[in-house]
Amino acid sequence: MPAAFQGRAAADYRTYRKVSRKVSPLYEGVVQDLIDELGRLPGVGPKSAQRIAFHILQAEPADVKRLAQALLEVKAKVRFCAVCGNVAQEELCNICRDARRDPAVICVVEEPKDVVAIERTREFRGRYHVLGGAISPIEGVGPDDLRIRELLARLADGAVTELILATDPNLEGEATATYLARMIKPMGLKVTRLASGLPVGGDLEYADEVTLGRAFEGRRLLDV
Known part of the structure; x- marks a missing residue:
């Protein structure tokens, strides 16, 4: 992640944590961990994070595995162009x-x-x-x-x-x-x-x- 995004992402996450404690009920362990991680994504608020988390919980294991694999591959294979930054x-x-x-x-x-x-x-x-x-x-x-x-x-x-x-x-x-x-x-x-x-x-x-x-x-x- 470029340096320009780090401060912004950290600020968004701190705001999310403050809001989530007020709005979201506390779920057990890994469920709450998933909601918290989803809430760090730009444009995803506490309620959206819960909705996505429970969609994942109810999804077929093969679909979840495919999503996880796509996330791992994009981090492993995608970079920023050495010339233009795309x-x-x-x-x-x-x-x-x-x-x-x-x-x-x-x-x-x-x-x-x-x-x-x-x-x-x-x-x-x-x-x-x-x-x-x-x-x-x-x-x-x-x-x-x-x-x-x-x-x-x-x-x-x-x-x-x-x-x-x-x-x-x-x-x-x-x-x-x-x-x-x-x-x-x-x-x-x-x-x-x-x-x-x-x-x-x-x-x-x-x-x-x-x-x-x-x-x-x-x-x-x-x-x-």
Whole structure:
């Protein structure tokens, strides 16, 4: 797990434990352990954790074994791309290995799931750079916790002509985009931001393909 996620996950877990003690009845041993572990997952509250736990308890043993095997395999076989930070099963992800992608245009996103959202639009044929989060002083995430040094290293040889900042259209995403634009401006690189139309305060992954595609087509120069 990248360093940017550790503080956030720990804070979410502490909050879950406080809430779960108030809302959830105490189950015996391993059942409560399972509920607690499920409650550490993002977006899973105490009631959802209980529901999933009891679904697993009632499931066929073969189904549970298949789920457990999938969890073990994804940790054993999946890594982060050595170049862009996207998920991969080899040293490089399939996008970085694809010679048909334009290496002169890099789209900067927060998370690997944002890569999937953009790929669904079929509007972008460049390559990506995954930061591993966004600048958020409240959550203790600063520039040094993100893959910004790796991004600067990719820009150092001058082969990149455009950098598209596709961080989320919320406070943290805008702060991250502004920080990057100011840092990169002295390089004389074309820096663009997705056009307005994306839901303010939302996550890129939830934007529909049409809206996201139009945001790409109408991207604007970022002047800072």
